Amino acid sequence: MNGTTLFINALALACLALGFMKDRAKTRQALKVSVKFFVRILPTMLVIILIIGLMSGFVPPKTISRVVGQEAGFIGVLTVAVLGAILQIPSLIAFPLAASLLENGASVTSVAVFITTLTMIGFVTLPLETRILGKRFALLRNALSFIIAILIGLIMGVIL
């Protein structure tokens, strides 16, 4: 167990204790919500874990770095950005996937772009966003998010 793990668990316990002191019923309800979140996320979590395993076993780092590494250049970055915009992976689970890609030769830029488009752009939820917030707002927000995701990734590639 490393520092971050300890910190997260300590924080959760502290918040839980605080919650119990403030309002027992609400905290119990919160725990129920937590279990629901966990059950809902579990299948996708297991899928990603299997995919990480398969990737480590079957896809050599060379291939990964050719597709999403330094060698791939800007086309690689664009590909990752589009993938992130289309895929529907809960962002919590995207981080382990990103970490294993990074370990296996993906570039910092690709990984940062992937995480950012994955979280900020919802290709699947675009019709919903359009209906609730209007076409101009939704399209503009998604398009600009795509651009800033690439900018953030490029800058991170330079500074890290």
Add this chain to the structure above:
Amino acid sequence: MGKGAMKNLRKAFLRDLLFLGAVVLITAVLLSMFPEKKDPVFLASKNFLVEMLLIMPAVMVLMGLFAVFVPDELIVRYLGKSSGLRGMLIAILIGAFPTGPLYVAFPIAASLLKKGARVASVVAFLSAWACIKIPQELVELQFLGLRFMAARLALTIVFVLAMGLLMERILGRELRDVPGVPEPGRP
């Protein structure tokens, strides 16, 4: 949450389960064809499984607490009145607090716009909700390290502020033609 939303959740869950079944099947077929790959595949999967199980329950507890103790109305109340750069920063902070996927934030954003909140603040709020949630940042810290997390966080905040101002420039300070909040239960 309405009945329709519940039904959609169940459907999504079934789809996730089906997808899991397919991936398990593919893994089984691949490993029976290449038995020598069994060890590296299982080792990598096991390491990530352990790492995730060590933090996911804690993250879920945090998210559950946020969801119950910070209701939507509270967010709307605090965001509706703030304006200026301070308003945008508050929007980011509040967006980073609660939980749930991005589509949960759309109706909140719509009601904020209808109440006359600045476009720049609403954009900042939505973006923060999407990619700077606190529990999420903790997972990023765990898997990608402090340098990566801090750099991405700082850059995201700067660019989200710029994006909010740019969108406000294009769309106008207040949006009057927001279609609005859908009926409860209708996704």
